Amino acid sequence: MTSSGADTNFSNEQMLGFYRDMLRIRRVEEQLGKDSLAGNLPGAVHLYIGQEAVGVGICSQLRDDDWIASNHRGHGHFLAKGGDTKLLVAEVYGRKTGICRGHGGSMHVADFSKGIIGANGIVGAGISITTGAAWAAQLDGNGAVGVAFFGDGAANQGVLCEALNVSTLWKLPVIFVCENNGFSEFSPYSTVTSGSIADRAKPYGAAHETIDGNDLIEVWQCAARAIRRARDGKGPTLIEARTYRHSGHVVGEHTFLSGTYRSEEEVEQKKAGDPIPAFAKRILEAGQASQADLDRIDAEITAEVAEAVAFAEESPYPDPADQGAGYMFA
Amino acid sequence: MAELTYREAVADAIAQEMERDDKVVFLGEDIAKAGGVFKTTVGLYDKFGPDRVRDTPISEQAILGAAMGAAMTGLRPIAEIMFSDFFAVCWDIVVNQIAKTRYMTGGQVTMPLVIRSANGGGVRFGAQHSQSIENWAMMIPGLKVIAPSTPADVKGLLAASIRDPDPVIFFEQKSLYGDKGEIPDGEHVDELGTAKVVRDGTDAVIYALAAMVPRSIKAAERLEADLGIRVSVVDVRSLVPLDTRTIFSEFRKSGRAFTVEENPRLCGWGAELSSLITEECFWDMDLPVTRITTPHIPLAAADNLEDRMIPSVDRIYETVRAGLD
Numbered sequence: 001m002t003s004s005g006a007d008t009n010f011s012n013e014q015m016l017g018f019y020r021d022m023l024r025i026r027r028v029e030e031q032l033g034k035d036s037l038a039g040n041l042p043g044a045v046h047l048y049i050g051q052e053a054v055g056v057g058i059c060s061q062l063r064d065d066d067w068i069a070s071n072h073r074g075h076g077h078f079l080a081k082g083g084d085t086k087l088l089v090a091e092v093y094g095r096k097t098g099i100c101r102g103h104g105g106s107m108h109v110a111d112f113s114k115g116i117i118g119a120n121g122i123v124g125a126g127i128s129i130t131t132g133a134a135w136a137a138q139l140d141g142n143g144a145v146g147v148a149f150f151g152d153g154a155a156n157q158g159v160l161c162e163a164l165n166v167s168t169l170w171k172l173p174v175i176f177v178c179e180n181n182g183f184s185e186f187s188p189y190s191t192v193t194s195g196s197i198a199d200r201a202k203p204y205g206a207a208h209e210t211i212d213g214n215d216l217i218e219v220w221q222c223a224a225r226a227i228r229r230a231r232d233g234k235g236p237t238l239i240e241a242r243t244y245r246h247s248g249h250v251v252g253e254h255t256f257l258s259g260t261y262r263s264e265e266e267v268e269q270k271k272a273g274d275p276i277p278a279f280a281k282r283i284l285e286a287g288q289a290s291q292a293d294l295d296r297i298d299a300e301i302t303a304e305v306a307e308a309v310a311f312a313e314e315s316p317y318p319d320p321a322d323q324g325a326g327y328m329f330a
Numbered sequence: 331m332a333e334l335t336y337r338e339a340v341a342d343a344i345a346q347e348m349e350r351d352d353k354v355v356f357l358g359e360d361i362a363k364a365g366g367v368f369k370t371t372v373g374l375y376d377k378f379g380p381d382r383v384r385d386t387p388i389s390e391q392a393i394l395g396a397a398m399g400a401a402m403t404g405l406r407p408i409a410e411i412m413f414s415d416f417f418a419v420c421w422d423i424v425v426n427q428i429a430k431t432r433y434m435t436g437g438q439v440t441m442p443l444v445i446r447s448a449n450g451g452g453v454r455f456g457a458q459h460s461q462s463i464e465n466w467a468m469m470i471p472g473l474k475v476i477a478p479s480t481p482a483d484v485k486g487l488l489a490a491s492i493r494d495p496d497p498v499i500f501f502e503q504k505s506l507y508g509d510k511g512e513i514p515d516g517e518h519v520d521e522l523g524t525a526k527v528v529r530d531g532t533d534a535v536i537y538a539l540a541a542m543v544p545r546s547i548k549a550a551e552r553l554e555a556d557l558g559i560r561v562s563v564v565d566v567r568s569l570v571p572l573d574t575r576t577i578f579s580e581f582r583k584s585g586r587a588f589t590v591e592e593n594p595r596l597c598g599w600g601a602e603l604s605s606l607i608t609e610e611c612f613w614d615m616d617l618p619v620t621r622i623t624t625p626h627i628p629l630a631a632a633d634n635l636e637d638r639m640i641p642s643v644d645r646i647y648e649t650v651r652a653g654l655d
Contacts, residue, residue, distance in 0.1 A: 067399075100438070103434055103436045104435060108435065110434075110438060110439075112402070118434070122422055122427070125427055128391050128394070128395020128399070129399040132395050132396035133399035136403040139400075139405065140404065158391070159395070163392055165387055165392070327437040328432065328433045329472075329495075330432065330440045330495035330496055
């Protein structure tokens with residue numbers, strides 16, 4: 001039940017805004033990928049490259065008081081929901097100036113002032129937490145919605161069934177966004193997942209759609225329907241956005257994996273579906289901007305990323321005196 | 331002073347707090363229309379309605395995820411996990427999410443929620459419905475852990491837990507649900523992190539929790555009546571925060587301590603107390619700290635076996651007597 005992009009007219013500014021938001025994620029992730037490989041970052045870094053159209057297509061129409069929960073691959077959602085580039089990069093660098101003061105790291109970036117409940121290191125955990133945020137919003141009557149981003153791997157956690165059941169029963173304003181990027185860590189979809197993920201909403205009577213997650217306009221339109229449904233009190237929607245994980249599960253995986261789980265040919269072929277060049281082409285063909293406009297945005301984003309890295313590198317590490325019970329207990 | 335049962339004190343505390351603060355909501359399995367499988371929440375649904383007192387599916391991950399998400403976004407949820415054994419099916423939400431999110435986000439958020447649960451044995455439910463799991467909760471940084479022994483403490487400590495800005499695991503010992511006790515009139519709110527000396531004595535001190543408190547008091551009474559041994563009893567009440575001030579000051583009176591724990595022996599809270607006392611009160615020690623616990627095996631359903639496993643008045647009496655001999 002998807003519709004073409006032709007019936008949605010976005011202004012030139014809106015289209016360039018989508019482009020800018022996707023490109024910001026891409027450039028930040030490329031930078032963090034390099035930094036991680038170079039050994040400059042603590043811990044594991046999971047890149048969102050290739051999936052930008054999903055996060056931006058959905059978050060670009062959320063309000064600050066709408067809630068999102070994310071997963072270990074969470075930098076893109078953080079930026080798409082309005083999180084600050086510098087605060088993100090400093091956090092991934094483990095610095096005191098990071099959004100979580102260096103206490104969270106890559107897998108736990110959160111900004112409650114922007115409605116970002118947080119990335120999460122436990123696969124599938126954000127699904128039930130978002131359900132709770134949506135429950136609070138329903139009781140409050142403020143019209144806010146909750147959006148849980150998770151992967152096809154997380155769809156195999158039992159908590160998805162619990163959350164679909166209870167959110168349909170209670171008509172909660174929640175949207176479950178499964179970014180099917182083809183891989184459950186290092187296992188291809190077909191080796192660990194049966195059937196279609198969107199279809200898992202059927203027995204609960206929940207709305208569900210399968211969309212091309214690389215097409216920002218298609219994502220946007222689907223999200224608009226789901227958000228409307230949620231705000232109108234009609235309950236949850238499960239969106240399966242089909243996309244592709246350009247990078248590995250984790251930066252540097254080639255250093256510890258003994259085998260390969262996908263061929264280079266497959267990766268190259270799938271990269272042809274990259275959402276960002278496709279969107280640039282669409283803008284140019286519609287005459288909504290010139291190549292010079294796009295180049296200018298890229299230059300601005302590149303400068304923004306460089307500034308964020310400089311900010312992180314110049315920032316102090318967290319003060320050990322600052323780590324105690326004050327953050328653990330209120 | 332009204333006399334209430336331990337189970338009635340639960341609903342009394344929740345009603346007191348729900349009347350006071352409309353952000354307090356309550357969810358769990360069979361807690362609303364059915365009034366709770368232990369009849370601990372009778373009347374709350376009729377009084378506060380389905381928005382605030384809500385039955386859930388048998389979905390512990392969804393229950394605690396809902397409580398957590400709501401707590402972070404403005405509500406003060408109380409969630410019930412029917413039997414504490416069932417924490418095992420939603421332990422991720424407790425340990426990796428609820429306990430850690432404030433810390434991981436650099437203190438951006440508070441987590442004002444209470445998870446109530448019926449804990450412990452003595453009711454012949456067998457190994458999956460009888461565990462005393464306070465030691466599981468105690469070892470997780472970021473959780474507060476409370477286990478009251480009297481109806482008054484149920485009300486006062488549950489009210490304090492609901493008002494607390496941090497996540498509290500509130501263990502109700504199911505073998506105590508029928509116990510009666512006086513409850514102060516009017517609003518009653520106690521203080522987390524406080525132990526209580528419930529019996530004075532100078533020859534030794536027993537530290538006990540929940541159902542082990544009345545048993546320890548009975549054993550102490552018999553020790554005095556039979557042998558003239560005067561044993562004080564400290565109701566620990568709060569494992570996190572732990573009231574080390576009261577624990578140490580009571581220890582220093584005699585230098586002889588016993589712990590009475592319903593949890594299985596390995597890594598029980600008494601081991602932590604023993605370690606703390608050894609480190610902080612070594613020069614006041616007259617005897618090694620002796621632990622009286624359930625053995626490190628699953629609980630049996632058969633009456634005689636379960637009775638033998640959980641510390642009894644006789645076992646407490648005999649262990650203290652032999653220890654002081």
